[in-house]
Structure formats: C-alpha cells, structure tokens
Amino acid sequence: MESPEKTDGRRARAVASRARILKAMVDLIEDGEIQPSAEAVALRAGVGVRTVFRLFNDVDGLRQGLQEVMDERLAPIYAEPVHGTLLERLDQLVARRRIVFEKLARPKAFADAHRAQSPSLTAAHQTFVRRQRELLLGHLQGVLPASAGFVEALDLTLSFDVWRRLREDQHLSADDAQNVVLRMVHAIVAEFGG
Template sequence: MGDRAKIEQIVGKAEPRIDGRRERGRSNHKRIVAAMMALIENGDLTPSAARVAEEAGVGLRTVFRHFDDMDALYREISKIVGERIWPVISEAYRGHDWRIKLRDLTRRRARVFEMMLPFRLAANVKRYQSPYLMAQYGQVVALEREFVLRLLPAAVRGDRYFVEALCSALSFQSWRAIRQDQALSVEDASAVVERTVEALVASLA
C-alpha cells in the first residue's frame, strides 16, 4: 500500500459537511498527521514540513497553520501511537507468580516496541534538537523501568545488578539493536529477548 493510500485509510471518509471551512480544516489536519506518520513508517525519519505538505496534498502554509512547529506535530503523533499501544500495556497479566508475569511483559514489550519502532527512531533523531522530545524520551524510559520493577518482589529488587541487566534486556535500545544492527526478524528478536530474560531469572537461583 502506497503512502497516499495509507493517508486515505487513516483519514477515512469525510463526515457530512455543516461548515465547509471547518470541515476542510479538520480534513487537512487529519491528512497532515496521516502524511507524517506514513512517511515515518516508510523510512523517512526526518520528513520536512514541505515533504509532509506534499504527501498530504496541502500547501506548506496549511501545515504551519495547523501546527505552529514540528514539535506540535510530534505531540499529535505521540498521542496517536500512545492510544495504539495502551490496550497492550494496560491488559492484566496472566498468573500470580512474578516470573510468569515477567514472561508476559517480555512478550508484550516485543509487540509494543515493534509497533513503536519507526516513531521512536524518528523521535531519537530529533530529540537532541527538541526539548519536548527529550523530555518525552526521559518519561518513556522511566515508565518502561517502572513497569518492570512493579513485577519484582522486594528481595529481587534489592539485587541491583539483576535489576539493571533486566531493564537493559527489556529496553527499547536493546530491541532496536537486535532488529536493526543484528538484522533479526521480529520472531527471532523476540526469542532472543525471551532467552535473555529467562537466563537472568535462572541466575537468581
């Protein structure tokens, strides 16, 4: 499916018009966000405002009329990506033993990281130039760590090196390296992370 087709799929059919100008504004807003997301998903991690305008089929002025700067556009995308992944990360864990829950978290994290991969790569490229993206990066890393620590018994959390090794194995940076640098498939990358986590848990004994 081409970029334009993806945009049309995200935008969907227009609602019946009540106020033509308002409806055009809403449609353009959706098209701009969809264009940015489509470009990133297809490998353009730093699309310019001009490129976004071209893909969305709108003028450059229209892009900046809807988004004062590119950070505003990234905020909108972050919100959409967050809505996509929330059902996965918020689902109750299976079982009662922390080891079973950790295994569940490991598998979910692979799914979430793959869904987020192009958008987090794009954010990583821009975060050193964007206070918003840098702040968001710190918040996401802290949240990822917190989700892991919540599952661990107090005695296990007291093992500093285990905790740090586990958080490293379950980090996005680790997933990125396995998927990109080592060029593993999603299935193989998931198996590597699961094997690593299992070995760390086994080492506690």
C-alpha cells in the same frame, strides 16, 4: 463579528485537519520515510502545505503530535494485564514489548534523530523510559524478588535500546530478537532466584 457556529466549524475543521496531518506523518514514517517533508505530509493528509505550518507552528510541535498519536495507538497494548508466575508474566511482557517496539521502531528513530535539538523530544524520551519501567514494575507487583539489581537488569534487558540493537545493529529477525530477550530474562531470573 463571527457567529459562534462559524467559529465552532472552523475549530472542528482545524482539529480534523490536525488529526489527518498526524496520521499522515505516522503513516509515512511507518512506510519507511525517516524525515517526511511538509509537502509529503500535506499530500498524504489531503491538506495544503500552509495548513501543516498553520496548525503546527514548528517541527517540534509536529514531533510532539507524533508522540501523542503513537501513545494513543499503543495505549490498549500497555493496558492489557499479565498473569501467572514471575516467568509467565515476563514471557507475556517480552511478547508484548515485541509488538510495541516493532510499531515504535520508525517513529522512535525519527524522534531520536532530532532529540539533541529538541528539549521536548528529550523530555518525551525520558518519559518513555520512565513509563516502560513503571509498567514493568506494575505488571510484576507481588512477584518481584527483593533485589534492586534484579529490577535494573530486567529494565535494561526489556528496553527499547536493547530491542533496537538486536534488530538494527545485529540484524536479527523479530522472532530471533524475541528469543534472545527471553533467554536473557530467564537467565536473570535464574541468577536472582526468582
């Protein structure tokens, strides 16, 4: 029978290896590799390929871990409060979403590319969309006009999908994309009399 110290040591090494593997995965994706191989992840993490497969039974587990790492990295940005009038808060939120969406662009593209084959990635995407809306509503509490159309227009305009389209399909710089989103937000506020 193994001693508790030996079991605890093995568990601690597995947790540390898992964290290194996930960090390596995120780093490779952020460096531009859309689908890093297990070998590339293992090499970057400083572990064996077998360790990658032992700690992540399937690719879905690795993708879920990737989502967890991104959530941890972005949590401090999400937690920052916004202040001021409706327009002042929206300007702050547009700037904040630029930071978040730029950091998420490659990992999200990786996850979205596999969403059709993965119920957990589909659920993660739905959670991401719902969370963005909840954050928007929370940050604008007390200054929102009483119009469902206003919220729907803002939710769409401040979505990752709009950001990705501006950046990837329309080839705008981050500054230009932010300016377009700001103009749309200001037009929505003017339309609804906020």
